[in-house]
Amino acid sequence: xxxxxxxxxxxxxxxxxxxxxxxxxxAQTGKKTGLAVIIVGDDPASHAYVGAKSRMxxxxxxxxxxHTLPKxxxxxxxxxxxHKLNGDDGIHGILVQLPLPQHLDAETxxxxxxxxxxxxxxxxxxxxxxxxxxxxxxxxxxxxxxAMVFVSRVHGRDLSGLNAVVIGRSNLFGKPMAQxxxxxxxxxxIAHSRTKDLxxxxxxxxxxxxxxxxxxxxxxxxxxxxxxxxxxxINRVAAPEKGENNTxxxxxxxxxxxxxxxxxxxxxxxxxxxxxxxxxxxxxxxAAHRATSLKVPKRLSTLLLAE
Amino acid sequence: xxxxxxxxxxxxxxxxxxxxxxxxxxAQTGKKTGLAVIIVGDDPASHAYVGAKSRMxxxxxxxxxxHTLPKxxxxxxxxxxxHKLNGDDGIHGILVQLPLPQHLDAETxxxxxxxxxxxxxxxxxxxxxxxxxxxxxxxxxxxxxxAMVFVSRVHGRDLSGLNAVVIGRSNLFGKPMAQxxxxxxxxxxIAHSRTKDLxxxxxxxxxxxxxxxxxxxxxxxxxxxxxxxxxxxINRVAAPEKGENNTxxxxxxxxxxxxxxxxxxxxxxxxxxxxxxxxxxxxxxxAAHRATSLKVPKRLSTLLLAE
Numbered sequence: 001x002x003x004x005x006x007x008x009x010x011x012x013x014x015x016x017x018x019x020x021x022x023x024x025x026x027a028q029t030g031k032k033t034g035l036a037v038i039i040v041g042d043d044p045a046s047h048a049y050v051g052a053k054s055r056m057x058x059x060x061x062x063x064x065x066x067h068t069l070p071k072x073x074x075x076x077x078x079x080x081x082x083h084k085l086n087g088d089d090g091i092h093g094i095l096v097q098l099p100l101p102q103h104l105d106a107e108t109x110x111x112x113x114x115x116x117x118x119x120x121x122x123x124x125x126x127x128x129x130x131x132x133x134x135x136x137x138x139x140x141x142x143x144x145x146x147a148m149v150f151v152s153r154v155h156g157r158d159l160s161g162l163n164a165v166v167i168g169r170s171n172l173f174g175k176p177m178a179q180x181x182x183x184x185x186x187x188x189x190i191a192h193s194r195t196k197d198l199x200x201x202x203x204x205x206x207x208x209x210x211x212x213x214x215x216x217x218x219x220x221x222x223x224x225x226x227x228x229x230x231x232x233x234i235n236r237v238a239a240p241e242k243g244e245n246n247t248x249x250x251x252x253x254x255x256x257x258x259x260x261x262x263x264x265x266x267x268x269x270x271x272x273x274x275x276x277x278x279x280x281x282x283x284x285x286x287a288a289h290r291a292t293s294l295k296v297p298k299r300l301s302t303l304l305l306a307e
Numbered sequence: 308x309x310x311x312x313x314x315x316x317x318x319x320x321x322x323x324x325x326x327x328x329x330x331x332x333x334a335q336t337g338k339k340t341g342l343a344v345i346i347v348g349d350d351p352a353s354h355a356y357v358g359a360k361s362r363m364x365x366x367x368x369x370x371x372x373x374h375t376l377p378k379x380x381x382x383x384x385x386x387x388x389x390h391k392l393n394g395d396d397g398i399h400g401i402l403v404q405l406p407l408p409q410h411l412d413a414e415t416x417x418x419x420x421x422x423x424x425x426x427x428x429x430x431x432x433x434x435x436x437x438x439x440x441x442x443x444x445x446x447x448x449x450x451x452x453x454a455m456v457f458v459s460r461v462h463g464r465d466l467s468g469l470n471a472v473v474i475g476r477s478n479l480f481g482k483p484m485a486q487x488x489x490x491x492x493x494x495x496x497i498a499h500s501r502t503k504d505l506x507x508x509x510x511x512x513x514x515x516x517x518x519x520x521x522x523x524x525x526x527x528x529x530x531x532x533x534x535x536x537x538x539x540x541i542n543r544v545a546a547p548e549k550g551e552n553n554t555x556x557x558x559x560x561x562x563x564x565x566x567x568x569x570x571x572x573x574x575x576x577x578x579x580x581x582x583x584x585x586x587x588x589x590x591x592x593x594a595a596h597r598a599t600s601l602k603v604p605k606r607l608s609t610l611l612l613a614e
Contacts, residue, residue: 123435124432124435124436124439124441125431125432125435126435127434127435127438127439128430128431128432128433128434128435128436128438129431129435130438131434131435131437131438131478131482131486132431132434132478132482133478134431160501161501161502161503162503163503163508169489171438171439171440175438175439175486175489178497179438179482182476182482182497185499185501187496187497187498187499187501187502187503187508188496188497189494189495189496189497190485190489190494190495190496191494192492192494194467194468194492194494195468195494196468196469196470196494201470201494
């Protein structure tokens with residue numbers, strides 16, 4: 001029997017624990033978790049994402065601020081806002097929605113966020129902490145952190161003796177995911193577009209994580225029988241079966257054919273997707289606890305299997 | 308025919324290019340590369356290492372300063388010295404010899420070195436840059452950088468389609484080595500003490516890098532015929548054949564039996580070992596060029612295959 005992970009349910013349990021943690025923080029310090037989200041320009045998709053994040057922050061009971069800047073915003077103006085938020089004691093997390101308009105240098109802006117407030121886990125100091133196995137003081141990129149929650153729920157915290165294969169080597173997902181798996185004692189292979197004989201490398205994986213952005217690339221014969229398969233891809237493809245010009249979302253894994261081979265698999269949509277926003281909220285409440293030198297409540301840290 | 312890499316010869320060619328780069332820097336700016344080495348206490352092995360580094364810095368034509376502090380040095384005193392060197396325009400590289408006496412917090416000291424002067428590549432900002440593939444502005448840990456020079460000499464800069472296996476996952480070597488190989492497009496597996504069936508994982512490696520500290524652990528049947536084998540282990544073992552109580556150095560690879568299977572292999576001693584100090588000098592002269600906004604001469608950057 002294959003288990004299809006319900007990402008929405010897992011995310012909801014984490015959000016529940018975050019609400020509790022935020023309430024406890026408020027009871028002890030009089031302060032809520034403060035999350036500032038910055039969006040520049042009027043890309044509709046970015047506005048939809050930011051709206052969802054701000055709503056979720058409010059649902060968690062956070063002090064949530066959204067800074068909506070016109071697309072003509074200059075580098076100096078944006079830098080000044082980040083600088084102000086860096087110094088604001090009421091703000092524990094700062095998120096700059098990407099992509100920024102082309103005339104802005106996103107990297108410089110991201111690196112100007114104080115690492116302790118970098119709830120997206122994009123600052124080089126946070127990348128360095130994760131790369132060197134320091135999970136106690138850094139903030140971890142949200143999507144790999146969410147994928148890792150699934151892995152830990154299936155296999156526990158210690159992955160000794162298990163082979164993990166991550167397909168994809170982006171800084172946002174593949175590399176941090178590999179580091180998290182390695183930190184949990186898995187033997188980790190990072191495969192990518194330049195890998196030869198990808199299917200046979202994947203077939204060796206007890207834990208297979210796909211993040212390449214190629215619709216349904218991973219086929220049944222790539223999957224080791226009994227493997228745990230985590231699908232991080234989100235690809236929009238034509239869905240003529242739903243009528244002309246209709247589309248649907250699929251992952252990087254051919255779910256229907258891989259599910260019977262795998263022991264555990266995540267669907268798209270409804271798998272890793274809902275976890276990303278939950279982990280953003282988790283990073284924010286963790287940052288707030290650290291800022292006030294309080295321990296994150298056990299209920300949340302156990303769910304995250306992280307702190 | 309197996310090629311046994313002569314690490315001393317490769318290191319000497321790099322040192323030659325470093326001398327040239329330092330001389331050119333001096334001609335253009337009036338400044339030499341400045342390297343400060345700090346040693347605390349009187350551990351004989353540490354003094355031997357530091358002596359070798361200081362001598363090599365002088366041989367390269369650097370401005371070389373050695374700070375020898377008594378073992379009673381306090382954290383504050385050591386921190387004050389690093390702070391002073393951080394602000395000294397004549398010093399481009401700062402090296403704190405490890406281990407420090409037990410009463411000192413080495414991690415805090417290392418992280419207080421300005422990343423641009425962290426020629427050992429141990430600062431979290433340098434780890435983060437390497438982890439995210441930024442090799443242009445960071446400084447890379449010397450031993451993996453040296454091992455990578457060997458790999459590049461054999462296979463070129465682009466390792467697309469090659470499987471690399473790194474045994475060992477230390478922050479000093481295994482992790483940065485894996486990141487360098489990944490950055491060069493290899494498919495990379497990181498194996499370690501918790502890996503199951505290590506021999507068959509190694510047997511899949513076109514490039515096998517061993518850094519575990521277990522004498523002659525890698526056997527002939529672990530090596531894929533024609534592989535490149537890089538041995539980073541340095542283990543002192545009994546050598547009764549040299550007479551009673553005598554010892555010798557061996558690597559993590561059983562050289563005599565693996566050499567006929569491999570296509571290229573590094574010996575111990577005389578393989579990776581001599582490269583570490585050469586790469587420390589390379590990092591120093593690179594840091595000096597960056598501090599003065601000059602380009603590293605092509606002869607050196609080509610040899611390092613890095614910049």
